[in-house]
Amino acid sequence: MSGRRDPETPDVFRTPIGQVFVRTHFGEAPALDADAWTLTVDGLVEHPLELDLSALLALPQTDLTAVHECFGNPLNPDVPTRAVANLEWRGVPLAAVLALAAPTAGALHVRLEGADTGSYAGESGVAYVKDLPLEQAREAVLLAHRMNGEPLPREHGFPVRAVVPGMFGTNGVKWLSRITLVAERPEHFFTTQLYTRVVPGESEPVPVREIDVSSKLLTPRDGAHVPAGPCDIAGRAWSSSEVTSVEVSVDGGEWRPAELEPRGDQPAWQRFALVHDLTPGEHLVRARATDAVGRVQPLAGARNHVHEIRLVAGAENE
Numbered sequence: 001m002s003g004r005r006d007p008e009t010p011d012v013f014r015t016p017i018g019q020v021f022v023r024t025h026f027g028e029a030p031a032l033d034a035d036a037w038t039l040t041v042d043g044l045v046e047h048p049l050e051l052d053l054s055a056l057l058a059l060p061q062t063d064l065t066a067v068h069e070c071f072g073n074p075l076n077p078d079v080p081t082r083a084v085a086n087l088e089w090r091g092v093p094l095a096a097v098l099a100l101a102a103p104t105a106g107a108l109h110v111r112l113e114g115a116d117t118g119s120y121a122g123e124s125g126v127a128y129v130k131d132l133p134l135e136q137a138r139e140a141v142l143l144a145h146r147m148n149g150e151p152l153p154r155e156h157g158f159p160v161r162a163v164v165p166g167m168f169g170t171n172g173v174k175w176l177s178r179i180t181l182v183a184e185r186p187e188h189f190f191t192t193q194l195y196t197r198v199v200p201g202e203s204e205p206v207p208v209r210e211i212d213v214s215s216k217l218l219t220p221r222d223g224a225h226v227p228a229g230p231c232d233i234a235g236r237a238w239s240s241s242e243v244t245s246v247e248v249s250v251d252g253g254e255w256r257p258a259e260l261e262p263r264g265d266q267p268a269w270q271r272f273a274l275v276h277d278l279t280p281g282e283h284l285v286r287a288r289a290t291d292a293v294g295r296v297q298p299l300a301g302a303r304n305h306v307h308e309i310r311l312v313a314g315a316e317n318e
């Protein structure tokens with residue numbers, strides 16, 4: 001994918017904007033003018049709308065802290081990318097806009113379109129489009145205009161993007177320009193062709209929506225040289241439900257439960273930590289999370305398989 005930035009994930013609760021990954025299918029992010037921007041709401045609604053930014057901001061607003069994760073390359077759905085962040089958003093719930101537009105009885109899905117167009121995976125002249133069932137969208141989607149207390153940076157969707165807590169980043173349409181209420185799932189390159197997958201244990205492909213249970217080791221860094229002896233190992237874990245345990249295994253040894261922060265009332269990530277005594281030499285550290293619905297990170301072969309890092313312990317680096 002072009003238009004990509006993947007900085008290291010820092011081990012802090014709220015990811016600073018400069019360290020958030022960027023994913024843009026068509027390369028350069030569009031530079032939209034906030035004064036000229038409008039959001040069209042059309043399709044199966046009693047009152048079609050064309051809201052400018054001040055009309056949108058006059059609606060009730062809410063804050064949300066949520067984990068933000070890229071699904072990865074839709075052409076290689078089983079390869080982990082571990083592009084993840086935890087962000088604070090402010091915006092207008094989609095429900096407030098829908099209350100004004102009044103979807104008709106036949107409206108069952110919401111189609112979201114961004115202002116960017118271009119070429120991707122051999123397809124040219126396409127827009128970025130996503131869809132969600134109306135009831136799910138009404139409950140979850142935030143039309144965000146601030147990120148970590150600042151106006152959205154251009155590459156993250158200025159002036160307004162969708163944020164869908166608990167779902168993969170791909171659903172959060174940036175540079176949002178149009179919301180259309182429709183009766184059936186819209187056919188589109190980015191809705192029904194790309195970003196569909198067969199979830200382990202199922203047989204039918206489904207759209208890439210709810211995030212998987214996952215974890216990432218962040219302290220120490222992969223490849224770090226550390227003193228031999230007790231080592232503080234820590235990272236973050238997340239899922240579409242609360243993560244209920246994280247276990248850590250060193251050099252293929254037993255899975256030991258790490259200390260795990262509760263999730264609290266926001267769909268944010270959770271810190272885990274454990275102290276392990278490292279003998280001098282090279283070590284392989286792995287982390288495995290389990291969530292409240294009993295999903296466990298697979299050991300291999302999946303986009304969310306257990307994360308592993310290598311550490312070198314030795315007296316000479318103390």
Ligand SMILES: Nc1nc2c(c(=O)[nH]1)N[C@H]1C(S)=C(S)[C@@H](COP(=O)(O)O)O[C@H]1N2
Binds near residue numbers: 023113115170171
């Ligand atoms: N309009 C538009 N929205 C988009 C994309 C895009 O290319 N165009 N990429 C999606 C993908 S795959 C992800 S993971 C997130 C990334 O959001 P970020 O770049 O703000 O981290 O935006 C999503 N929204």
Ligand SMILES: [Mo]
Binds near residue numbers: 069071169170
């Ligand atoms: Mo993504």
